Amino acid sequence: MIKKVLIANRGEIAVRVMRSCREMGIISVAVFSEADRASLHVRYADEAYFIGPSPSNESYLCIDKIIDAAKKSSAGAIHPGYGFLSENAEFSKRCKKEGIIFIGPSADVISVMGDKISARQTMINSGVPVVPGTKENITSEKKLLSVVKEIGLPVMIKASAGGGGKGMRLVKNEKDIISSLRAAKSEAKAAFGNDDVYIEKYIESPHHIEFQILGDTHGNVIHLCERECSVQRRHQKVVEETPSPLMTPELRENMGKDAVSAAKAVKYVGAGTIEFLVDDKLNYYFLEMNTRLQVEHPITERVIGIDLVKEQINIANGKKLSRKQNDIHQNGHAFECRIYAEDPENNFMPSPGLIKHIREPLGLGVRTDGYVYEGYNIPLFYDPLISKLIVWAKTREESIARMKRALHEYKITGVKTSIKFLKKIFETPDFVKGKYDTHFIQNNDEFLFLGDDCNQTCRDMAIITAYMDYLNKINEINIEHASVNKNEKWKNYGRRKNLQRL
Ligand code: MV4
Secondary structure (H helix, E strand, O other): OOOEEEEOOOHHHHHHHHHHHHHOOOEEEEEEEHHHOOOHHHHHOOEEEEEEOOOHHHOOOOHHHHHHHHHHHOOOEEEOOOOOOOOOHHHHHHHHHOOOEEOOOOHHHHHHHHOHHHHHHHHHHHOOOEOOEOOOOOOOHHHHHHHHHHHOOOEEEEEEEEEOOEEEEEEOOHHHHHHHHHHHHHHHHHHHOOOOEEEEEOOOOOEEEEEEEEEOOOOOEEEEEEEEEEEEEOOEEEEEEEOOOOOOHHHHHHHHHHHHHHHHHOOOOEEEEEEEEEOOOOOEEEEEEEOOOOOOHHHHHHHHHOOHHHHHHHHHOOOOOOOOHHHOOOOOEEEEEEEEOEEHHHOOEEOOEEOOEEEOOOOOOEEEEEOOOOOOEEOOOOOOEEEEEEEEEOOHHHHHHHHHHHHHHOEEEOOOOOHHHHHHHOOOHHHHHOOOOOOHHHHOHHHHHHHHHHHHHHHHHHHHHHHHHHHHHHHHHHHHHHHHOOOHHHHHHHOOOOOOOO
16 A cells, blocks of 8 residues: 655645645655745645756656655655656656556556557547548658648648647648648657657637546546636646536537547556547547646546545555446536736736735635745746636536636735736636637637726726716815805806816
């Protein structure tokens, strides 16, 4: 049985994992870089080990340093969180070699799903629908031209070692095919050391819907329904919700079955996510499989009623899943907003710095997974995520109202944040109606961004109008005063025309 877990991560996810460990009576071990000496996960953990300089590639991404800390602390297992080494097959393999349980899938599964061409081939062999396109690496420009002729423009050229939008090119015109191929390959080579690319038919205005998966070491695999993740900015998810407003019971059943088939095809063990694209005719296509816990997992936890980290640890302990598929039912509606230290009015530039004041929302149906505190300095070395704000209510409408209330309560000073931008999203008609896809932010940029200026003008006007009302009130009082003195001169003198309202 796992008695001590080293969390090879930082920020909110490290604290989140440590909370489940504490509830399970498992000792938690933190690792921290120079910049994280005062971070909450270091204070929260039962033990903490310094692993080096602030830059990730000298600390959180250093396999040897993480393994060294695990050995020093005698941690029986490592939880990788998300990002960093969470989908690094070499790290999973090294843990196994060192006799340390990696809380996640095997190195082989991480490799297969990390290579998008092999992931597609696996899905095709399992009967899971994939986007029409190639099954193998595009080895020549001639091959590319024939493929494009076959499936038709527009197409997406994607890096096999990519994912999350990295190394991707949309090609709409014949004249751009070759240059786009060359650009995609050189970007992939530079970013991943692997320039294999494949082609997919471009799905216009898709939804980005993912299914949570759990698999144990006894061959059991279940899905925990969907998460709608279409509100994205530059491939960065901003708001997620479950259930998806697009979903129908039939679509959910079919996508859920295919997600389970996909996981069973690779004998998946652990928590994973199958990402799909869904078009406006409700056709769905496998996009990618993420072999880690997702940032947005809390909305599934709330609507399904499960602790996914506890499930991960129980699976790593060799236990059977705590639920059967028939036990999985959605209750209510949850949203997650990602609160970032960045400036939406300055192209979302990161805004690290000192947290002068923070008051997080509380009350019925509100959860915040965060790690900052008053006096904490958000470092510039890492993703500027401050926290995730999760709300739940019985219906989507009530959940929207609750998220707006919680965002209203959320006060942070000292750094710029995305809170105001998030509030605007929850006021946008398309979003409120649940009628949005992956183009939502660009389709509503006026309301979301220019709206601020208009709102500012409105606010200025409101202030001026209020001042005018004040002056008019003073004026009325003067006139009243003058009339009481019955002095004609005063009355005429005091009678000025109403100040014009703007
Ligand atoms: C696509 C697509 C449309 N057609 N593939 C891949 C990585 C993931 N983060 C988004 N990806 C997409 N792949 C085909 N064949 C649309 C997306 C997509 C997207 C693309 C560009 C900009 C924003 C996007 C948000 C969600 C999905």
